Amino acid sequence: MYPTSRTRRYSLAVAGVAATTLLATACGGGGEGGDGDGDDQVTITISGPNQWNNDPQSFGPAWEDLVERFEAEEPSINVETTVLPVAQFGQTLATQLGAGTAPELIFEQTPHTPDQAVALDEYLDEPNPYAEGNERWLDLFDDDYFGPESARAINAEGNYEFVPFNLVIVGIYFNADILAEAGVEAPIESYGDFLQACADISDAGYIPLAMDQSGLAQNWLYRMISPQLLDKYTEEWNRYTPDNEPGTARQLTPKSLAQAILTGELDPIDTPEIAESLQMMKRIYDECATPNWSGISGGAAFIGHDDFVGGRAAMTLGTNFATTNLDDVDWEWSTMPFPTISEEDSEYSTGRPAQFGAGIGGTNYMIPSTTEGAQLEAAIKFLQFVTSPEGGQPWLDASGGLPATNDAEPAPGLESLMSGSWAETPVINRTNYVPSDQRGQPPFDGYLLESSTLEEHLADLDADWDAWALEQAEQGGWDEDWAQG
CATH class of the missing domain: 3.40.190.10 (Periplasmic binding protein-like II)
Incomplete structure (x- = not known):
């Protein structure tokens, strides 16, 4: 079902792993561009908790397919994933942020200050190259959830610092x-x-x-x-x-x-x-x-x-x-x-x-401010790809996703969570x-x-x-x- 020309690379990070070891996992080859061979490769790492299954080494087939499709679209970029334990991901990634060793894409619910994340405003004002006809990346998103009127989307300094891959709703x-x-x-x-x-x-x-x-x-x-x-x-x-x-x-x-x-x-x-x-x-x-x-x-x-x-x-x-x-x-x-x-x-x-x-408290990823050059460009491209109609819809369908963008559809079988008063966000939506x-x-x-x-x-x-x-x-x-x- 999935291409086998590349070997998927997953690593389990546990609490107490030294930041230098995780840095080694996160860093890739240098240089931009190229045809996917040798020194022209750029490697970025996505690091966060497993929200989909109990596998300590893989986010699951939907993610494998997403990464494979992105790498096919951008053959000079390699994407690795680090699966972190749910209970320890915040501590692990916060430690890395403080040490300046965090990988290129990290889960947004990590404890951090605004200066530790790349402000994405200038990128969101530019076109998303993976969405045909798009003139402004931000316009792809449903502004009820991610836009200038969304209290959750903007940090204390007034900047966008993450991109939502999906929406999340909880039920019984x-x-x-x-x-x-x-x-x-x-x-x-x-x-x-x-x-x-x-x-x-x-x-x-x-x-x-x-x-x-x-x-x-x-x-x-x-x-x-x-x-x-x-x-x-x-x-x-x-x-x-x-x-x-x-x-x-x-x-x-x-x-x-x-x-x-x-x-x-x-x-x-x-x-x-x-x-x-x-x-x-x-x-x-x-x-x-x-x-x-x-x-x-x-x-x-x-x-x-x-x-x-x-x-x-x-x-x-x-x-x-x-x-x-x-x-x-x-x-x-x-x-x-x-x-x-x-x-x-x-x-x-x-x-x-x-x-x-x-709401947008589901799968949100941000880029640490220490990410620069080719790695920064590659990380932006991945965020753009997963929020484009062609890049994101197959992942939403396979992962039980609700779209944060306007032109995508909810995954099948979620109708009962998305109807009536329960689907309405309370005015007080942050409670602790x-x-x-x-x-x-x-x-x-x-x-x-x-x-x-x-x-x-x-x-x-x-x-x-x-x-x-x-x-x-x-x-x-x-x-x-x-x-x-």
């Missing part, structure tokens, strides 16, 4: 056979009904919700719950546009959120919806999750992958990328949104249906705020595992959120009085 995947055996109907409408469903599934002898130790699960659940309770504050906090000017935005910008935090309007201790969100999340962990979840290694596509795919768990959380993991199961599966929190479930309910929304040196860590372990009380955890969040807001203000050079701490 379920084993329809188990739910039928337990007498549970999907979709589950309310939070209270969800807890009752967990009890019924347990009585039937199954794990209600597959869970693992990953920070993804905690962040996803918190994001599913807290915007439903905090929605009442959105107009009050919405004060800045995506380019950090006074105004409003479709989703609260980092600057709007930072102001709410530093002025005390959004405070974990004094905003009761925060404690309520944590308590509601903990009930799900206590009553629904795999009992020994803290000892199970985390994945990126499915949470608690082995229990769900193995037919031992009725439900799990997963991204749209996860569908390819279910190709060989012998049971019926489907998806549903997280349930709405009703007034019966919480006194802080706003009645707004649960929302998650597709941690400084860069803590990104990638499970954010609520202490409280969920009861090594800290709710009050102690809220105090820790208060300190973290203040640190995040001040970090944003410093990176953005904001000079408003509230931004000075």
Whole structure:
């Protein structure tokens, strides 16, 4: 199925590998151009976590095909991939960025400062050579997700620093056979009904919700719950546009959120919806999750992958990328949104249906600022190729992708995640705020595992959120009085 004239090169990078070793992996031959032979070759390395499967050495066949097609289009460029463990990729790549040894393309959710990434604005203003008739690369993208009005697309300094290969949306995947055996109907409408469903599934002898130790699960659940309770504050906090000017935005910008935090309007201790969100999340962990979840290694596509795919768990959380993991199961599966929190479930309910929304937090890659010359040109070309209609569509189809561009189509089978309120992005689409040196860590372990009380955890969040807001203000050079701490 795939060309065999070149040998695919994959390496597993694990925590603790010396930066110099990874640099050796990342660096390639010199010189631009050429016909693909000898010293004319340019080698670039893509380094990030595996979002598609549990293979520690390969992102999977869709990526192999993408790289093969790009190398056929650009025979003077070799592309290598480094697969990093989900739990350690941020620490590994942040260390490399700090040491100046990061490879040419790295996963954007790596802790970093704006000066550590190449500003892509000038490239996005030029044509994408792989898209026929395109006059401006940025025009290929759906500006609801990636453009001047998108709060997520632009960093604190007002620059584009990454390119989205796809969009991501998270939902609840379920084993329809188990739910039928337990007498549970999907979709589950309310939070209270969800807890009752967990009890019924347990009585039937199954794990209600597959869970693992990953920070993804905690962040996803918190994001599913807290915007439903905090929605009442959105107009009050919405004060800045995506380019950090006074105004409003479709989703609260980092600057709007930072102001709410530093002025005390959004405070974990004094905003009761925060404690309520944590308590509601903990009930799900206590009553629904795999009992020994803290000892199970985390994945990126499915949470608690082995229990769900193995037919031992009725439900799990997963991204749209996860569908390819279910190709060989012998049971019926489907998806549903997280349930709405009703007034019966919480006194802080706003009645707004649960929302998650597709967004650009999926597969985003950036170029370290230390990348120069032929490697920089090759890295830009790869980003352009994967976001062109001809280059990107086959990869989207094979990887369960939702397009960030206008002329591409969603992969088949994702309709249920992309309909109704669930497909709408909440105004508060960033719900936990941690400084860069803590990104990638499970954010609520202490409280969920009861090594800290709710009050102690809220105090820790208060300190973290203040640190995040001040970090944003410093990176953005904001000079408003509230931004000075």
